[in-house]
Amino acid sequence: MRIVTVLMVLGISRAASATVIASEGFAYSAGNLAGANGGVGWNGAWLNSPLNVDAMGMPLDSHVVTPDSTYAATHPGFVSSGNKFNGYGTQTPNLTGNPSHDVRAFRFIDLTPPEVTPLLDAGRLGKDGTSIWVGFVSRLASGTSGGHGGVHLYDGLTPLDQDPLGGKLAHERVFMGDRASNTVWCLERACGGCMGATSDDTNVQVNGTLRFLVYRFDFLPGNETVRMWIDPPLTGTPTNASAVVTQTAFLDFRFDTVQAGSTNFGSTEVLEIDEFRIATSFGELVDPSRAAPTASSNGPICVGGSLQLFASTVPGATYAWTGPHGFTSTQQNPSIPSTTAAAAGTYAVTATVGAVTSTEATVTVSLGADAAAPSVTAPAALTVTQSICN
Numbered sequence: 549m550r551i552v553t554v555l556m557v558l559g560i561s562r563a564a565s566a567t568v569i570a571s572e573g574f575a576y577s578a579g580n581l582a583g584a585n586g587g588v589g590w591n592g593a594w595l596n597s598p599l600n601v602d603a604m605g606m607p608l609d610s611h612v613v614t615p616d617s618t619y620a621a622t623h624p625g626f627v628s629s630g631n632k633f634n635g636y637g638t639q640t641p642n643l644t645g646n647p648s649h650d651v652r653a654f655r656f657i658d659l660t661p662p663e664v665t666p667l668l669d670a671g672r673l674g675k676d677g678t679s680i681w682v683g684f685v686s687r688l689a690s691g692t693s694g695g696h697g698g699v700h701l702y703d704g705l706t707p708l709d710q711d712p713l714g715g716k717l718a719h720e721r722v723f724m725g726d727r728a729s730n731t732v733w734c735l736e737r738a739c740g741g742c743m744g745a746t747s748d749d750t751n752v753q754v755n756g757t758l759r760f761l762v763y764r765f766d767f768l769p770g771n772e773t774v775r776m777w778i779d780p781p782l783t784g785t786p787t788n789a790s791a792v793v794t795q796t797a798f799l800d801f802r803f804d805t806v807q808a809g810s811t812n813f814g815s816t817e818v819l820e821i822d823e824f825r826i827a828t829s830f831g832e833l834v835d836p837s838r839a840a841p842t843a844s845s846n847g848p849i850c851v852g853g854s855l856q857l858f859a860s861t862v863p864g865a866t867y868a869w870t871g872p873h874g875f876t877s878t879q880q881n882p883s884i885p886s887t888t889a890a891a892a893g894t895y896a897v898t899a900t901v902g903a904v905t906s907t908e909a910t911v912t913v914s915l916g917a918d919a920a921a922p923s924v925t926a927p928a929a930l931t932v933t934q935s936i937c938n
């Protein structure tokens with residue numbers, strides 16, 4: 549009797565893909581924003597504080613205005629939809645309960661999808677080692693800026709029936725847009741006296757020119773690194789060197805809520821915001837449908853077997869695979885017919901639609917092989933029986 553143990557190394561496959569976390573094109577009818585519940589990736593509708601009322605007790609809200617922002621007209625490849633958002637500002641004085649004349653709209657991000665889970669730290673976005681892109685188009689149609697406006701990221705929110713600013717001191721973490729003390733587009737950590745305030749101004753004036761503002765938050769142990777771009781080419785992910793702001797000591801923070809709005813000191817000075825997106829790749833800020841494919845394989849396989857790689861379908865895309873041993877392919881689902889041990893490793897694929905290439909999705913393939921020699925194991929006790937002729 550012989551027991552042969554065949555040892556085989558089993559590999560695991562993993563897939564990674566880019567993710568649109570939330571997207572809002574303000575595809576709503578003209579009118580008040582509160583209660584609008586469209587877009588993708590949100591937990592509930594836009595909220596406005598009931599404390600925002602005019603002298604007559606009528607609600608003051610941010611507005612949806614027709615038509616859409618026109619960035620796509622001048623920058624082919626940028627996808628827009630619906631109408632646009634106007635920060636209301638202080639068109640009507642004597643607000644009850646809101647002496648700062650600061651009208652803001654809030655919305656919670658949906659953090660329940662499984663593809664968002666790896667980005668979470670204690671239930672909010674901002675896990676160490678992850679990067680999140682935020683982008684939107686904005687302009688001040690009236691030209692010169694006297695107030696401020698833009699998009700804020702919050703970690704939690706004080707109920708809006710208690711505070712129309714949602715507990716800015718306790719919860720606001722990031723401001724992106726046109727800050728009160730300057731007239732250029734900026735990145736700011738500003739929350740009325742909280743710890744860790746920074747202001748990073750660009751040299752690009754806030755005016756009637758529609759700008760595509762892009763921010764990338766690299767979440768790290770301790771302080772985050774944040775970069776900002778203005779009107780980056782849509783032809784590919786912008787480089788770190790091309791950033792107009794690089795802040796390597798930004799506050800250590802998490803977020804789960806978005807706020808948009810403005811405080812302006814003239815009745816016609818209203819900030820326009822549109823195509824607001826939160827994603828894990830630049831391409832998805834340009835076109836929220838442009839997620840990276842999911843990569844997978846038929847692994848683990850044995851040396852000598854046929855390796856099959858799979859990229860999920862991205863409409864209209866071309867594909868580019870790279871891998872071990874100089875492997876490249878432009879097929880969506882390439883194969884390697886007779887593998888050698890050198891075929892083991894991580895394969896990466898990108899999808900390109902038009903001028904924008906997705907982030908990489910990867911899959912790691914392990915190849916199993918027979919052990920160098922059979923291993924034979926005898927039982928500890930063996931009875932040998934033989935009939936003897938005598």
Ligand SMILES: [Ca+2]
Binds near residue numbers: 629822823
């Ligand atoms: Ca829009």
Ligand SMILES: [Ca+2]
Binds near residue numbers: 767772
């Ligand atoms: Ca951190």
